[in-house]
Amino acid sequence: MLAKRIIACLDVRDGHVVKGVKFAGLREVGDPAALASGYAEAGIDEIVVLDVTATFESRTALIATIERVARTIFVPLTVGGGVRSVDDAARIIDAGADKISVNSAALRDPSLITRLADRFGRQAVVVAIDARRRGDLKVDAQINGRSYDVLSRSGTTVERSDAVAWSQEAEARGAGEILLTSMDRDGTKRGFDCDLTAAVCAAVGLPVIASGGGGTPEDFAAVLTTGRADAALAASIFHRGEISVSALKRYLADRGLPMRLESGVSC
Amino acid sequence: MNVAIVDYGAGNVASVKRAVEVLGATAWLAHMPEELVSADLTIVPGVGHFQLPADRLNDGWRQAIRAHLKRRRPLLGICLGMQWLFDASDEAPDSAGLGLIAGRCSRLPGHVKVPHVGWNTLEDRPAGSRLLAGLSPAASMYFCHTYAAPLGPDVVATTSHGYRFAAALERGLVFGVQFHPEKSGTAGLKVLANVLAAVRTESNDAR
Numbered sequence A: 001m002l003a004k005r006i007i008a009c010l011d012v013r014d015g016h017v018v019k020g021v022k023f024a025g026l027r028e029v030g031d032p033a034a035l036a037s038g039y040a041e042a043g044i045d046e047i048v049v050l051d052v053t054a055t056f057e058s059r060t061a062l063i064a065t066i067e068r069v070a071r072t073i074f075v076p077l078t079v080g081g082g083v084r085s086v087d088d089a090a091r092i093i094d095a096g097a098d099k100i101s102v103n104s105a106a107l108r109d110p111s112l113i114t115r116l117a118d119r120f121g122r123q124a125v126v127v128a129i130d131a132r133r134r135g136d137l138k139v140d141a142q143i144n145g146r147s148y149d150v151l152s153r154s155g156t157t158v159e160r161s162d163a164v165a166w167s168q169e170a171e172a173r174g175a176g177e178i179l180l181t182s183m184d185r186d187g188t189k190r191g192f193d194c195d196l197t198a199a200v201c202a203a204v205g206l207p208v209i210a211s212g213g214g215g216t217p218e219d220f221a222a223v224l225t226t227g228r229a230d231a232a233l234a235a236s237i238f239h240r241g242e243i244s245v246s247a248l249k250r251y252l253a254d255r256g257l258p259m260r261l262e263s264g265v266s267c
Numbered sequence B: 001m002n003v004a005i006v007d008y009g010a011g012n013v014a015s016v017k018r019a020v021e022v023l024g025a026t027a028w029l030a031h032m033p034e035e036l037v038s039a040d041l042t043i044v045p046g047v048g049h050f051q052l053p054a055d056r057l058n059d060g061w062r063q064a065i066r067a068h069l070k071r072r073r074p075l076l077g078i079c080l081g082m083q084w085l086f087d088a089s090d091e092a093p094d095s096a097g098l099g100l101i102a103g104r105c106s107r108l109p110g111h112v113k114v115p116h117v118g119w120n121t122l123e124d125r126p127a128g129s130r131l132l133a134g135l136s137p138a139a140s141m142y143f144c145h146t147y148a149a150p151l152g153p154d155v156v157a158t159t160s161h162g163y164r165f166a167a168a169l170e171r172g173l174v175f176g177v178q179f180h181p182e183k184s185g186t187a188g189l190k191v192l193a194n195v196l197a198a199v200r201t202e203s204n205d206a207r
Helices: A032-041 A058-072 A086-094 A104-108 A111-120 A139-143 A163-173 A194-203 A217-225 A245-254 B014-022 B033-038 B051-056 B059-070 B185-206
Strands: A005-013 A016-021 A024-030 A046-051 A077-080 A099-102 A125-133 A148-152 A157-160 A177-182 A208-211 A231-234 B002-006 B026-030 B041-044 B075-078 B086-089 B101-107 B116-121 B140-145 B155-161 B163-171 B174-177
Touching: A005 A032, A005 A058, A005 A208, A005 A245, A016 A032, A024 A032, A032 A046, A032 A058, A046 A058, A058 A077, A058 A086, A058 B014, A077 A125, A086 A099, A086 A111, A099 A104, A099 A111, A104 A111, A104 A148, A104 A157, A111 A125, A111 A163, A125 A163, A125 A194, A148 A163, A157 A163, A163 A177, A163 A194, A177 A194, A194 A208, A194 A217, A217 A231, A217 A245, B002 B014, B002 B033, B014 B026, B014 B185, B026 B033, B033 B059, B041 B059, B041 B185, B059 B075, B116 B155, B140 B155, B140 B185, B174 B185
Parallel strands: A005 A046, A005 A231, A046 A077, A077 A099, A099 A125, A125 A177, A177 A208, A208 A231, B002 B026, B002 B041, B041 B075, B075 B174, B086 B101
Antiparallel strands: A005 A016, A016 A024, A125 A148, A148 A157, B116 B140, B155 B163, B163 B174
């Protein structure tokens, strides 16, 4: 049976893992390879590395970081942040990534999704969507999940007015997975946005990774059941040791969710 | 032990190389068919579209792989590399696979989430499989694919996602896994170690 995945996200700036609240106030929290290695041993199902600055200068540092992380782990590695072209993606995959995550560049030029899928296969293309709930819509629109803006550039510009519609377009253009972040919940530990996640899961036939707001094991259980997510991603609660990956997976398995419970390995 | 990993531009081959090296073998990325001559094991990895190996692994490669098998050297196909061992795939209906295993790969059904991404279990494991020896019945492997290989007499594990497909196969010197052993933690490394053990057995028998 296909297991639900628990994914650790490493937000990386200049070779260091950082974490902010609601995409702002970044603080350094550790070394990417050391953190990835610890998560792999604890049984993490996947690692995501996001370059949160994604400036031209940070590109070289990012490739070095990917190489270091990829050498450490034997689980899938997804890398995103500032991927603007097929060439960018090729360099990241050559450095040891299995999947590419695109966000702002895909919003500016959705044909990028198709070009990446043609080159690397759709299973290597993750479209990251940063969604923020709007307060201006009627209740029925909110129930249908149609009240979420899509933002780009780390949450500074509204690019689309409907996260569900954008997820469907991403699927049609060749996305293999959706990494869905609630900007309202990111870093708050108030729980994942299950309404948003369930709305996107109902609208696409792709695996959906829920992100933003996971603070307790109950939050993960909720988004993987009522939220219908295939995977749940978190960062700071793992980095700070507030939740242990192995204990979380055991908790979810005890709640009847299909989980992979083997202990992991790293180098 | 020398391991050639066929690099035809299909995804993250560095991880396959590193996993094999961690297990004590010497591995290199092969860009020319001639490079298989000195290989004790050839691995055809790959993710992506069936058209890719069908186009890039031309007659020169096909002859080199068949010659490798004639020298009694094992072959391992991973993910797309395993599908390419079959006759054909619906993903690229006009292109031929290597044809070592009979059958045609087809798309996973529409009523489940596709691609099939994540960790899944192995079922229908016959006793005596070299590939999966010593693996816990509960072992999960990491899958990432849209098309899948059919069931048949060489299949030593199945996995279900919409329908049941071939997760692992072995036929003499030919091994194939739909999952990514290099991305499947301890269990995946065990599968790769089993392949290396089969290579050693083969070369001892030849002596």
